[in-house]
Amino acid sequence: MSKPLLQSGKPVLQLENLSKTYTLGKRNVPALSNLNLTVNAGEFVAIMGPSGSGKTTLLNVIGCIDKPTKGKVLLDGINASELPENQLYKIRRDKMGFVFQTFNLLPYLNARENVELPMEGRGKSKSEQRKRASELLAMVGLSGREEHRPQRLSAGEQQRVAIARALANNPAIILADEPTGNLDSQNKQGIIKLLANLNLTQGTTIIMVTHDSQAARNTERMLLLKDGKIVKEMQGLHLNKKNQTCPHCGSRIQTNDDTCPTCKKPIYASDDLFSS
Amino acid sequence: MGIVSRAVRNISRRKIRALLVIIALGFSLAIMISIPAGVLANQKTANTVASNLSNIISQTGASINQTLTQIDCSLTPSFSGFGFGNGSIPSGGSGSGHSFTFGGGSTSGGSGFTPGQFGGGTVGGYFGGGAIGGGQASPMNESLYTDINSISGVAAVEPILQASEGNNVTQNLNFNGYTRTITTLDVTYTIEGVPLTASLVDNYPILPTNITAGSNLQVGDSGVVLLSENNSAYFGAGVGDSVTILGQSFTVVGIYSPSSVADTQTLYMNLSDAQALTNNTGYITSLTVFAQNSGVVSSVASAIRTMHPELTVTTAQDRESALSTEESLYTTELASANASDSTTNSTAIEEIVVVVLATSLIVLFVMLYTVKERTKEIGTLKAIGFSNSTVMSQFMLEGILLSMIAGVVGIAIGSIAAPTLASVLLPSGVSGTTRFGGLAVATLTPELVLLGFGVAILLGTLGSLYPAWRAAKIRPAEAMRYE
Numbered sequence: 001m002s003k004p005l006l007q008s009g010k011p012v013l014q015l016e017n018l019s020k021t022y023t024l025g026k027r028n029v030p031a032l033s034n035l036n037l038t039v040n041a042g043e044f045v046a047i048m049g050p051s052g053s054g055k056t057t058l059l060n061v062i063g064c065i066d067k068p069t070k071g072k073v074l075l076d077g078i079n080a081s082e083l084p085e086n087q088l089y090k091i092r093r094d095k096m097g098f099v100f101q102t103f104n105l106l107p108y109l110n111a112r113e114n115v116e117l118p119m120e121g122r123g124k125s126k127s128e129q130r131k132r133a134s135e136l137l138a139m140v141g142l143s144g145r146e147e148h149r150p151q152r153l154s155a156g157e158q159q160r161v162a163i164a165r166a167l168a169n170n171p172a173i174i175l176a177d178e179p180t181g182n183l184d185s186q187n188k189q190g191i192i193k194l195l196a197n198l199n200l201t202q203g204t205t206i207i208m209v210t211h212d213s214q215a216a217r218n219t220e221r222m223l224l225l226k227d228g229k230i231v232k233e234m235q236g237l238h239l240n241k242k243n244q245t246c247p248h249c250g251s252r253i254q255t256n257d258d259t260c261p262t263c264k265k266p267i268y269a270s271d272d273l274f275s276s
Numbered sequence: 277m278g279i280v281s282r283a284v285r286n287i288s289r290r291k292i293r294a295l296l297v298i299i300a301l302g303f304s305l306a307i308m309i310s311i312p313a314g315v316l317a318n319q320k321t322a323n324t325v326a327s328n329l330s331n332i333i334s335q336t337g338a339s340i341n342q343t344l345t346q347i348d349c350s351l352t353p354s355f356s357g358f359g360f361g362n363g364s365i366p367s368g369g370s371g372s373g374h375s376f377t378f379g380g381g382s383t384s385g386g387s388g389f390t391p392g393q394f395g396g397g398t399v400g401g402y403f404g405g406g407a408i409g410g411g412q413a414s415p416m417n418e419s420l421y422t423d424i425n426s427i428s429g430v431a432a433v434e435p436i437l438q439a440s441e442g443n444n445v446t447q448n449l450n451f452n453g454y455t456r457t458i459t460t461l462d463v464t465y466t467i468e469g470v471p472l473t474a475s476l477v478d479n480y481p482i483l484p485t486n487i488t489a490g491s492n493l494q495v496g497d498s499g500v501v502l503l504s505e506n507n508s509a510y511f512g513a514g515v516g517d518s519v520t521i522l523g524q525s526f527t528v529v530g531i532y533s534p535s536s537v538a539d540t541q542t543l544y545m546n547l548s549d550a551q552a553l554t555n556n557t558g559y560i561t562s563l564t565v566f567a568q569n570s571g572v573v574s575s576v577a578s579a580i581r582t583m584h585p586e587l588t589v590t591t592a593q594d595r596e597s598a599l600s601t602e603e604s605l606y607t608t609e610l611a612s613a614n615a616s617d618s619t620t621n622s623t624a625i626e627e628i629v630v631v632v633l634a635t636s637l638i639v640l641f642v643m644l645y646t647v648k649e650r651t652k653e654i655g656t657l658k659a660i661g662f663s664n665s666t667v668m669s670q671f672m673l674e675g676i677l678l679s680m681i682a683g684v685v686g687i688a689i690g691s692i693a694a695p696t697l698a699s700v701l702l703p704s705g706v707s708g709t710t711r712f713g714g715l716a717v718a719t720l721t722p723e724l725v726l727l728g729f730g731v732a733i734l735l736g737t738l739g740s741l742y743p744a745w746r747a748a749k750i751r752p753a754e755a756m757r758y759e
Contacts, residue, residue, distance in 0.1 A: 065658070065753045066753045086664070089661055089664070092659060092660065098656075104659075104756070109282070118660045165660065
């Protein structure tokens, strides 16, 4: 598996004085106001907040599917807020990976073909696309299910396919909009774990909008949004895992598994989502 | 997985819908190509009728000039009726030879002009005796020959026996609100027995002159026939071959090229052979009287009429006046053919406009519906990095592909149903085809097939343009919220 090009720690996303106002009839509704945020490569960030606080707008602006009214969006050093649509789609294709609440897989394509979609138009051969899609599906735990269409996959499996699709072009940022919103608790845990693992082992930068405080706690940085502003920032459990050593054998742990890879003993504290 | 295979999958995803749309589009396209096919057929018919008419007029005119001294005599056939609605039993030209033999019918119902020349003519009374042209004219006793031969001014008399062989065909004809069921003889060949005597053969035009193979009949020939080119094809026989006519074998001595339409199916043999063959020994169907010169023609004709009132007697003068009547009828016929042509054309244009609009609208609405239905998919594709132009191409391709399939279906429907569709959709075509032949059936030419396919692609493109553009303009952020 190829490593992300970005070095961990460098800013991959910078939002400067970002404002977004929607016009509803004659009324201007501010969705984001003067928001500043920097996300470094390799971070796992959760954005929380009540309904209407601007979470999804923020994610859409970051993902270049919505334009800010004011301010700058710097993605990997590129000012995306000034790019025209015929450039933006390339940013979305090459720098972003979208994961949706409703998975949004194409129902008439099988898992592998869904994963291949973002690779189209990037000059890769069919066999390369196929190989990469199969690797990604293996990584999200769907080996052997490549040829299944979405209707033959469970909700959790569909979201795994969507995550594999988001990773197809090795994006700088994975943007996940309520990725666990449509899943039962077991699948929810599985998906959060998968995202956390990707972040740990692949260094994938993840920005996740969520209502689910448990899911949010398992990231490393939680941002609370209210009225289009970041009103609170907290550390999550994931941060500890990045730097943790095994309480039993003392070896450094770079995994999100329940047990230490060296001594095979359980690692996490009882408040962890995955140990329950 | 390219856009082509995605388009194919999307169409096949909703099979029933795709099928219905393809059938609807296919029918539109079938209509679209059947209409020009019908128009072309109509034009072809009009042209054929026109050229047949002008051929008939010129040939008849020429024949009249060559036969100024000829007087045709025949018995009024018992079955002929006159006046409108009768005059059935025409039989494709069997009644005439090169010598204007009459099947009868000059005394009433019109001029009775050389009916055989016109290949019968179903509306007999209307055209005056045309109907009686062929048929098996009533046989008359050969002894008439001596009576007439004795009239002063007569140079020679040629007794003729004519008989046609064919199948009976029954059909309903509509004319001026009347319907008549008539039975026509679909002639396969007509036997003309002419006396092969030196005095006639050497001095009078009783045999065809344009021999294309072999030789002409000779004085005293028996057991041999002279075939027309059509006969030769019909029997599949050439010079020297033997042909079986009414169960008897004859040797082909030659083949001639007919000088008039009426002659095309006539074969010539010795009169006595013909009489024996048709069980008519001692009988003839007509007489051709050759006057000594054109000056005595009318006195000879009136002498014959006085002597044998039962005979229908026609001179070149009679025929000429009939010709002018016919000519004016032809003019009417031509004008009606042209009028029918232009009516057909304007109807065709209106219908094609409607069908083109309907087809484009079907594509437009189907594709708009598809785009609306797949808003979320489109939003997703754009969010994961599809460009506007890729999305647009995707939907254009689907519309075009659908139309291409419909094009093939349309061509298939059209190739079967073009004549039906054309006759249902276009005003009834050129009249006079029953009488003058040349009825062309609407058929799909390779050009029309290509045109149909091209139009399908064109309309698919036009109809998909706006929906695909709408798809490309969908904003991913909005599309995500769309359920």
